[in-house]
Amino acid sequence: MNPFDVPHPTHEANAAGQVCDRCGSRVAGLCQPLDAAALDEISSEANQMVLPAHSAVFREGDPAGRVFTLIDGVAKLTRLLPDGKQQVVGFRFAGDVIGYTTLKSYPFDAELLTDARLCRLDRPQLDGLLRRYPKLERRMLDLCVQELTATQEQLVTVGRRSAEARVAAFLISLVDASRRRGEPRQVLEMPMTRADIADFLGLTLETVSRSLTAFRKRGWIREPVHHRVELLNVPAITAMAEGTNDSF
Amino acid sequence: MNPFDVPHPTHEANAAGQVCDRCGSRVAGLCQPLDAAALDEISSEANQMVLPAHSAVFREGDPAGRVFTLIDGVAKLTRLLPDGKQQVVGFRFAGDVIGYTTLKSYPFDAELLTDARLCRLDRPQLDGLLRRYPKLERRMLDLCVQELTATQEQLVTVGRRSAEARVAAFLISLVDASRRRGEPRQVLEMPMTRADIADFLGLTLETVSRSLTAFRKRGWIREPVHHRVELLNVPAITAMAEGTNDSF
DNA sequence: GCGGGACGTCGAAGGGGTTCAAGGCGATCT
DNA sequence: AGATCGCCTTGAACCCCTTCGACGTCCCGC
Numbered sequence: 001m002n003p004f005d006v007p008h009p010t011h012e013a014n015a016a017g018q019v020c021d022r023c024g025s026r027v028a029g030l031c032q033p034l035d036a037a038a039l040d041e042i043s044s045e046a047n048q049m050v051l052p053a054h055s056a057v058f059r060e061g062d063p064a065g066r067v068f069t070l071i072d073g074v075a076k077l078t079r080l081l082p083d084g085k086q087q088v089v090g091f092r093f094a095g096d097v098i099g100y101t102t103l104k105s106y107p108f109d110a111e112l113l114t115d116a117r118l119c120r121l122d123r124p125q126l127d128g129l130l131r132r133y134p135k136l137e138r139r140m141l142d143l144c145v146q147e148l149t150a151t152q153e154q155l156v157t158v159g160r161r162s163a164e165a166r167v168a169a170f171l172i173s174l175v176d177a178s179r180r181r182g183e184p185r186q187v188l189e190m191p192m193t194r195a196d197i198a199d200f201l202g203l204t205l206e207t208v209s210r211s212l213t214a215f216r217k218r219g220w221i222r223e224p225v226h227h228r229v230e231l232l233n234v235p236a237i238t239a240m241a242e243g244t245n246d247s248f
Numbered sequence: 249m250n251p252f253d254v255p256h257p258t259h260e261a262n263a264a265g266q267v268c269d270r271c272g273s274r275v276a277g278l279c280q281p282l283d284a285a286a287l288d289e290i291s292s293e294a295n296q297m298v299l300p301a302h303s304a305v306f307r308e309g310d311p312a313g314r315v316f317t318l319i320d321g322v323a324k325l326t327r328l329l330p331d332g333k334q335q336v337v338g339f340r341f342a343g344d345v346i347g348y349t350t351l352k353s354y355p356f357d358a359e360l361l362t363d364a365r366l367c368r369l370d371r372p373q374l375d376g377l378l379r380r381y382p383k384l385e386r387r388m389l390d391l392c393v394q395e396l397t398a399t400q401e402q403l404v405t406v407g408r409r410s411a412e413a414r415v416a417a418f419l420i421s422l423v424d425a426s427r428r429r430g431e432p433r434q435v436l437e438m439p440m441t442r443a444d445i446a447d448f449l450g451l452t453l454e455t456v457s458r459s460l461t462a463f464r465k466r467g468w469i470r471e472p473v474h475h476r477v478e479l480l481n482v483p484a485i486t487a488m489a490e491g492t493n494d495s496f
Numbered sequence: 497g498c499g500g501g502a503c504g505t506c507g508a509a510g511g512g513g514t515t516c517a518a519g520g521c522g523a524t525c526t
Numbered sequence: 527a528g529a530t531c532g533c534c535t536t537g538a539a540c541c542c543c544t545t546c547g548a549c550g551t552c553c554c555g556c
Contacts, residue, residue, distance in 0.1 A: 079400065083491040085408045089400040102390045107397050130386075137385055138378075142350045144392040149355050151399045152327065152337040159406045159450030160333045163543065194504065202407030204544060209505055226503090226552080243331040411513065442534065452514055457535055474522080474533090 024094025057110035073116025088200035113191040158202040166201040167211040168241035272342025305358035321364025336448035361439040406450040414449040415459040416489035
């Protein structure tokens with residue numbers, strides 16, 4: 001797969017280097033295009049940190065002085081309205097970058113849904129790296145464009161789809177995210193609660209619950225245990241997401 | 249009205265520095281950080297074009313071989329659902345970049361709401377420029393992050409705000425966009441139809457019409473002529489957008 | 497074991513926005 | 527001027543999703 005996944009003898013002593021070997025960012029994320037030397041420099045400047053589920057990586061309004069890469073685990077990014085309502089603007093998985101912004105303060109909360117390991121860089125350090133490694137800056141731009149496209153797609157979902165179509169689209173996006181990370185599993189991790197999903201889709205948690213129950217009764221999905229889904233009928237779910245399904 | 253208006257719709261010019269001098273991109277857009285020399289090189293590679301209102305710059309699915317900067321005019325970016333429903337993912341104004349993506353084909357339609365002048369670059373040319381001018385690539389990244397933040401904000405609007413709050417938020421975003429371009433006018437250009445606004449906000453055109461009528465009756469706005477609004481009570485509109493307004 | 501809290505499910509009622517329908521207004525063309 | 531068309535407005539009925547309430551389940555701490 002990735003030629004750099006082989007442990008290099010000169011870096012074996014470097015604890016940080018070993019971390020990079022297993023980082024999700026190597027497969028699909030920021031560090032994908034980097035060679036061993038660049039990787040080594042980055043890992044020497046980055047700090048790894050471990051945070052428990054439900055902790056905040058940062059809060060909306062905090063000074064945006066750090067950038068994170070999710071090594072493993074799942075995070076949700078949320079914006080709060082003055083009246084207390086919440087909107088999840090996105091979920092982030094292994095390898096995704098969190099908190100890169102040109103603004104002075106973060107425009108959203110970043111909360112962990114699972115225990116997670118993160119790779120932390122201070123903005124000045126990252127800016128230096130971006131200057132020294134044009135490939136890195138290019139990669140950052142690519143990731144940003146991808147994220148923008150995904151957010152626009154989400155806008156379509158929230159703005160124009162019915163409740164069940166939104167939930168279906170969410171499930172499909174889970175499959176896509178899993179595939180992008182190279183984990184084509186039958187059973188997907190889904191650490192988010194009904195409320196999280198509802199806040200992502202612009203629905204209430206009851207509506208999400210009812211939709212998932214409906215899918216289950218139709219034999220489209222199974223939830224073997226809490227926080228895990230199996231999609232039994234991807235075509236039907238896809239059709240529902242696209243509004244092509246007239247039978248329901 | 250428009251000095252470049254000619255009988256033929258796809259007229260192309262190649263005037264160098266003079267064109268850039270008046271381009272919106274110098275004030276707030278991509279070319280803002282460039283010096284005269286770089287600007288000269290870009291303008292020699294770029295083609296200016298003039299397109300009439302309601303024409304398409306490109307269509308969703310077209311091979312993404314070109315990138316455009318809007319010199320003046322307004323464009324809407326839309327995604328189409330299989331069932332024919334439409335979602336406007338954003339409006340673009342003078343100086344904004346349109347059509348930069350890493351995908352093979354454009355993920356949305358770009359349609360002009362007004363007559364417009366555009367600056368066109370082929371992707372290979374742009375990639376070359378980005379490589380030669382790191383400032384340009386950096387600027388592109390910054391613009392992308394800004395756009396992402398704006399789209400996330402829009403997600404909050406569509407996902408969690410009431411109909412009138414959405415329309416209010418839209419009006420405020422118009423003011424912001426106008427200010428960003430350095431045009432702090434009392435009366436704003438609003439070339440989009442009720443249907444355009446509705447497709448942007450995830451509403452029907454009837455609901456948009458009713459909301460605007462309500463604002464007018466409350467003395468918050470005036471529409472002196474077609475496609476032009478004056479905000480008479482920005483605080484009230486802002487409060488409505490934020491859901492802080494209990495009196496309605 | 498038992499209590500408590502977080503999370504999920506389900507039913508009934510209500511409402512905000514949609515849908516459907518009709519008409520008005522201004523611009524353009526003949 | 528009259529006709530046509532696109533856009534906007536307004537009314538009335540409907541409906542999908544929300545709201546509210548109740549209950550079930552699982553898990554964890556005591």
